[in-house]
Amino acid sequence: MTRKSHSVTIRQVAEKAGVSVATVSRYINHNAPISRDVSERLKKVMAELRYVPHAAARQLASQKTRVVGLLLNTLHNDFFVPLLNGIEAVVRKHEYNLVIATYLLGSRDNPPPIGPHNTDGILVFSDGLSDDDLVALHHRNFPMVLVHRTAPESVKIPSVTVENKKVSFELINHLIKVHGRKHIMLLRGPIFQEDSYWRETGYRSALEANGIPFDERLMLNGDFERNTAYKVMNEFIATEKQVPFDAVFAGDDDAAIGVLKALHENGYRVPEDVSVVGFDDLGFSAFLTPPLTTVSAPTEAVGRIATEQLFSLFDKQSPEGVTLLPTELIIRRSCGCTTRDEQSIKEVEALTIK
Amino acid sequence: MTRKSHSVTIRQVAEKAGVSVATVSRYINHNAPISRDVSERLKKVMAELRYVPHAAARQLASQKTRVVGLLLNTLHNDFFVPLLNGIEAVVRKHEYNLVIATYLLGSRDNPPPIGPHNTDGILVFSDGLSDDDLVALHHRNFPMVLVHRTAPESVKIPSVTVENKKVSFELINHLIKVHGRKHIMLLRGPIFQEDSYWRETGYRSALEANGIPFDERLMLNGDFERNTAYKVMNEFIATEKQVPFDAVFAGDDDAAIGVLKALHENGYRVPEDVSVVGFDDLGFSAFLTPPLTTVSAPTEAVGRIATEQLFSLFDKQSPEGVTLLPTELIIRRSCGCTTRDEQSIKEVEALTIK
DNA sequence: CTGGTTACAGTAACCGGTTACATTATTGCA
């Protein structure tokens, strides 16, 4: 096998234009003055030859990849559409490339698919990397921004996430105070997910504030995922009919779809028999049957801001430690409210929240 | 600035293990026999040094990037979640990386962000690249698979998409035959989108088959996109009240959300006043208000199969020219059907559809 | 015992760029 590739190289451009490769390189990177004469010649020659710089060669020589990585544990959630949109927009603006990789904490056998060897920096969503990995990479000065997760104490890695606890408290408090729900099921997210932790904390404190004992049997693992939520709800209904429940906090909107489906198929009426609430306010949530009461989270902004912070790290700046974006309770029908309730809800909330 | 990077190189590994760099390279790539003795020594040394091969150096030397690219025009659609899932699963299985880039045909000033210079092959969704680009790349032997688009006649580029026309005919035919709709609005997708073209063709032939004249005023551009569809519907309702309509084929489920929202806000009842139908059967579609009548498209399979074909191109195999995956009409409430109608629908369909 | 494989390992050229350093011509200013 010959090692010559067919692609046009910088040397061919240089030769054809009658200049040195260094000049061509400088022209491409606009990092040194080039005479008008030579500039024009190069522009023409490059167009004629359809020259495109070889990315790997550039990366190797410059030690920059012009690539931003996004590390996820899964893509199975509609939540990622706005997140990706926010990230992609910023990446494109800076003329970088975006590589997306999934990596489960379980698969500890091989190293993460993205890191210093193939990206200039990464966005780490949730538990895509262990704390140890995070610390190690940070000590190597590798730019990272955490998304929906905060950094371990010992190390200062910027982090962008949303307010979970307070708004979850409001959500559950609403179910209790306005709709008289007492047996509220919670579908938790993945075990080490911080969103899940804080939503659970908000849930527990709302129960406590209302004198309702926490019932372990009502807490299931929905995984923030449609199919898991569906399966778990079905199992719960089938095998534990003895545990009464009158509301479900699905964890997020995606899981809420699974919950709605399971309840529907088992003859439960929402919201008459069971209130269902989600989190995220995805694009479709207002149009579910019934329209979903949820929490509006600025997910696209999370993506955008996190990526901007990553780029500011590239520039050796130090962005905020933790950026906590505000969330907002969105009352619709699935909790039991009707349009006409709206006024009274506002009043009740004014009384109960804070 | 020093050019020395801090990262561990293959030479350090070689030195510490007392072998040559060639041996280390062979060990990493498993492409030549290595004695058990040396293997074990290398394994240990690499772990100690936390050696990770430098991707760019590898790419440059081997002329392989181990990256597959996905070129989209936008990410603004929930449709991409299943597609991405299918693609990502296969990419991960092969231990490749996935780079996602958006590129609008309009932005012809700079070249596509991904191509032979930074990927081993790409998946081109829809109109991410012009026919000319496609032909040029194909002549350079660059592996490509088209997704939801077919190749220009002159070149043989594999393509994976779904059946649009026949099922769109069935969908519209259903609205006419079963629900007596006569003024059916069509929200087209992006202008050069083949899905859009075939859905429109199915729409027109269903009208014709039922003796309903095509009314230009009922065809709008919804862009297969939630927000555009919402805007367009609102404008239509506000400015052209004189044109009666009793059904909307939204183009896809994402646009259907926008349509439902606009209709709802303007006091139209779905399906009593207006039938609404979509396309794709996204995860949430069964739970919209009302549940959406749509077409189930195997989007994840499209992503999976297209990616598998790309990898088979890497192996110099020749996959199918065009892979057309089957679609299926999914009847729910938004067209006007009720659960009890189901039997009669089946009968009507048996009569009307071929 | 010998010529031919096979297994394993080393040397160094090479992939296609970037950039430190050197060079020459031109301009600015005392």
Added chain:
DNA sequence: TGCAATAATGTAACCGGTTACTGTAACCAG
């Protein structure tokens, strides 16, 4: 006029791997 600063370009080392080519030792069939 003389000398320093600046503009514009060239030369060649270097980035960190891969692999063609070479060499040695062990093994095997005849």
